[in-house]
Amino acid sequence: MAEFSTSIKDAGGVNVVYLKGYLDAHTAPVLENTFSNLIEKSKYSIVVNFKDLSYISSAGLGVFMAFIEKIRDNSGDIKLSSMSDKVFNIFDLLGFPLLYEIYKSEEEAVNKFSETKKLEN
Amino acid sequence: MPKLNFLKINGVELKSNLKFQLFLGITSVLFLFRIFISSQNSIVSELINEILITLTFISLFLYLLDLIHSKPIDPFALVINIGILNAIMFFLLTFSKSIFGLWYDQAETQISNPGILYNLISFVYSFIILVSLAIILLAFRELYYYRQKKNVSTYFNTMVVFFFLASFSGLLKNLPDLSYIKDTFFIISVLLIIINSIRISWIAFIVKKEKISLLILSVIISILFVVNLANGSSSNDHAQVIFEFSPALNQFFKILMTYGAIYFSILFFTTLFHIPTAEAFDRKAQEVNFLQYFSKLITESLDFKDLADTVTEIAIKVCNANAAWIAWKEGEEFKSLANKNIGYYDSENLTKFIFENNLEKTSGFSFIINLKKYTRHPELSEEFFFLAAAPLKAHNEIKGYLFAAKKNDISFDDEDKNAIDTFSDYASVAIENSILLEESIEKERLEKELDVAREIQRKILPAKNPKHDKINISSVFIPAFEVGGDYYDFFEINENKFGFIIADVSGKGISAAFIMAEIKGIFESLSKTIERPKDILIKANEILERTLDRKNFVSAAYGLIDIQKEILYISRAGHCPVVLIRNNIIENLRPSGIGLGLNFGPQFVNSLDEVEIKLEDDDIIVLYTDGITEAKNKNMEDFGDKHFEKILIENSSFSADEISNRVIKEVTLFSQNNSQHDDITLVILKWKQKKLKNVNLGEVPSLDGMELKNG
Structure with missing residues (x-):
């Protein structure tokens, strides 16, 4: 059975979620829980780091779709970062780059949040 | 045989009645003898007297024996x-x-x-x-x-x-x-x-009070x-x-x-000597009784909640505690279950206190905690002085703890500790049983569900490939165990228009199968009224907005061949590229487009492109799902796009059927040591196939070629 886990780091108000392992129909509920918990605590600025993710299936992609609306309604966002080529290709095929901001590095993604905030201020 | 039973019952009654009648008879004789005859003081009359009395006594005794045995003896x-x-x-x-x-x-x-x-x-x-x-x-x-x-x-x-x-x-x-x-x-x-x-x-065997x-x-x-x-x-x-x-x-x-x-x-x-040990004996007897009762329960009760309730109830009795509960592990936290004589708030606080301060023994044995050493939690409604806890294990893993708490000053002794230890072992077995049962029921349910899903999928996919004069069609579908949600179809709209679709529904199992059915309905009706692939996909996305869950989406590619004009139109909504092979050269047709159901706004429409290709003879159009390119070997390596393209080129001179056979053979060989995770779908269309190379040298042209000539 393929394993999957998440961990969260607080980077100055932005929550970075690290994914590790195989994200498929069986492990998708783990990520769903992670997002639910963040939303429960009104944490809407989320960066997902894909560095250690080996595989993502369509059910895994569905998790992002399930939460994005709620998060954006609360003027937050999910930004994606550090994808391997293989994972990026899956996102790219489906047209995710048109729907999500995808960055090469986590830092870049986190900074984007503070930039938007500055702009708002 | 009720009649016989009836007789038998009567027989027993008769026997008992007979003894009573015998007793009455003898008593009457004795009575008469005593009143009228006994005054004669002869040896004979004395003997008769004694015999009659003895007989009365014996008959009465036998009758009473029957009577007393009809009830349990106390x-x-x-x-x-x-x-x-x-x-x-x-x-x-x-x-x-x-x-x-x-x-x-x-x-x-x-x-x-x-x-x-x-x-x-x-x-x-x-x-x-x-x-x-x-x-x-x-x-x-x-x-x-x-x-x-x-x-x-x-x-x-x-x-x-x-x-x-x-x-x-x-x-x-x-x-x-x-x-x-x-x-x-x-x-x-x-x-x-x-x-x-x-x-x-x-x-x-009698209790202390009775003693x-x-x-x-x-x-x-x-x-x-x-x-x-x-x-x-x-x-x-x-x-x-x-x-x-x-x-x-x-x-x-x-x-x-x-x-x-x-x-x-x-x-x-005897009783006097038994009194000092009476309490210990009572306790042991009670313990044995509880365990007997509990082992009976294990085989009878399969409900986890019932079981937990009984566990805490008996735990209080076996170790003379005031309260008991089960701390059940859910994720990283412990939740209280089956509380007896203690509020949920109190029990959760106590549990939390113990695990936060690492007071539990790690070795998986029972332990006793003296709460007097710690300051009392201000929010606890009742004060407990001692806690005894024993781990509950299933599959060799600690699933929770059984807690017993005492309000008085006397700590749990070794006897109590032994009792709770023995008891928690029993409880563990019971809990493991109930979990296993629940799992197997769940597994069976899932398997039934998957059977239904596979059945739906089988009925949705085309039963056979259409025969077409100018298009040589081949399709292969290999379902994954868990039903991956792959869908393909052909639409012979009219003599001049031939449509086809390939789609992959996100997720697995029955929910994917239902969406598949919906997708089939949508495309079957849209293909009749709308021609261009892009317009069909836009309309399909609109319809799906009403029914699709936010976390579900569908990748699809829709194609239309105008037979007269010899033009292929392709639009793609998030699906794998459509492969075109012409003169042994691969071209990935990848017009931009977001998956269906991912976005319902203008972004979807704006992103969607359509390619138009003027077909040439022997052009091969390959549609596939990621089940092929993401098929994995035992090292979890992907089959990969490049590998796929290489096989396609190498075999491009064969008929559509032959090409798909070879691709599937390669994929199967590659992933033979790993299970198939996703559905595999491969659809190959060969346009105006003319120059057909023989599959084996010396063989007559294949059936496909013959048909083409005839047409």
Whole structure:
């Protein structure tokens, strides 16, 4: 059975979620829980780091779709970062780059949040 | 066979009735004999008298034996019965003087001329004594046999035989020279009584409270026996009446009173010695009972909640606690379950306190915590001083802890600890069983569900490929165990228009299968009214907005071939590229487009592109799902795009069927040591196939080629 886990780091108000392992129909509920918990605590600025993710299936992609609306309604966002080529290709095929901001590095993604905030201020 | 049963029941009743009738009959004969004949003082009449009395006694005894065995025997009740009968006899004996004083003016003188009234009263009096003695003997017999493990009937029967011998030797009243016989039998009887009385085995099995009552009762009853014995032995009115009624009965009375006095004296001391260990014995017995009850429950109750409730209920009793609960692991936290005598708030706080301070023993054994060492949590509604906890394990993993708490100052002792240990082991087995059962039910349910999903998918996909003059069509579909949600279809719209679709629904199982069915419906109807792939996909996305869950989406590619114009139109909504092979060169047709259901705004429409390709003879169009490119070998490596393209090029000169055969063969070989995770779909269309290379040299052109020529 393929394993999957998440961990969260607080980077100055932005929550970075690290994914590790195989994200498929069986492990998708783990990520769903992670997002639910963040939303429960009104944490809407989320960066997902894909560095250690080996595989993502369509059910895994569905998790992002399930939460994005709620998060954006609360003027937050999910930004994606550090994808391997293989994972990026899956996102790219489906047209995710048109729907999500995808960055090469986590830092870049986190900074984007503070930039938007500055702009708002 | 109800009739036979009925007869049988009747038979038993008859037998019991018969004994009662026999007893009544003999009693009546005895009665008549006593009233009218007994005044003749002959040996013969005395013998008849004794025989009749003995028969009455035996028939009564047998009848009572049946009666007492129809209910379960309670030794304590038997003792109380003996006591009551004794008390009655005590009063009879005490008042016998005032009753019979009328006839006996002097204690020593024998009655010389009894009237009918005397005979009547003496009969009734003696008869009461006789019945009482029968019941007492029966009670002693039952007490003797109760909880007796070995077959010891010989001892008791021998004793009874000697009772009778000693009683009948009472007939030798007129022969003082032979009185040693009477004494001998009496002494032997007493010896046997002592031997048999020592075998009291039932004391141990009654609870402490009853033992204490028994202690007091046995003193009173043994005193009553002694007093009755003394009263009966002295030549008072009672002794004379009974003696006159039957010398044997008089002797039997004395023997039985002796038996009682000895039995209850021994009972007193036995009970006395049992008292100190009574509590421990009670506890052990209770523990055994609980465990028995619980092991029965394990096999009967399959509901986890019921089981948890029983576990905490019994836990309180086995280790003398005030409260108990189960801390069940859910994720990283412990949740309280099946609380007994403690609020959920309190129990969760206590559990949290213990695990946050790492007070639990890591080795997976039970432990005791003295809460007095810590300051009390201000929000706890009740104060507990001691906690005992034992791990509950399933699949060798600690799933939770069984907690017992005490409010008083006395800590759990080793006994309690052992009890909770043993008990938690049992509980673990029970809980593991119930979890396993739940899992297997769930597994079965899922398998049933998957069967349904596979059935839906099988019916949705085209049963066979359409035959077309200008397009050589091949399709392969290999379902994954869990139903991946792949869908493909062909639409022969009219003579000039040929549509096709490939789609992959996100997720797996029955939910994917239902979306698939919906997708089929949408595209089948849209293909009839809308021509261009891009417009169809836009419309399909609009329809899906109403029904699709936010986390579900569908990747799709729709294509249309205009046969007359020889033009291929392709639009792609998030699906794998459509492969075009022309002159051994691969081209990935990848017009931009977001997956269906990912976005319902203008972004979807704006992103969607359509490519238009002028077809040339022998062009190959390949549609596939990621089940092919993401097929994995045992090292979890992907089959990959490049590998796929290479096989396509190498085999591009073959027919569509042959190409797909070779691709599938390669994919199967590649992933043979790994299970198939996703559906595999491969659709190959070959346009105006003309120059068909032979599959094997020397073979006639294949069937596909023939058909094409004919067309």
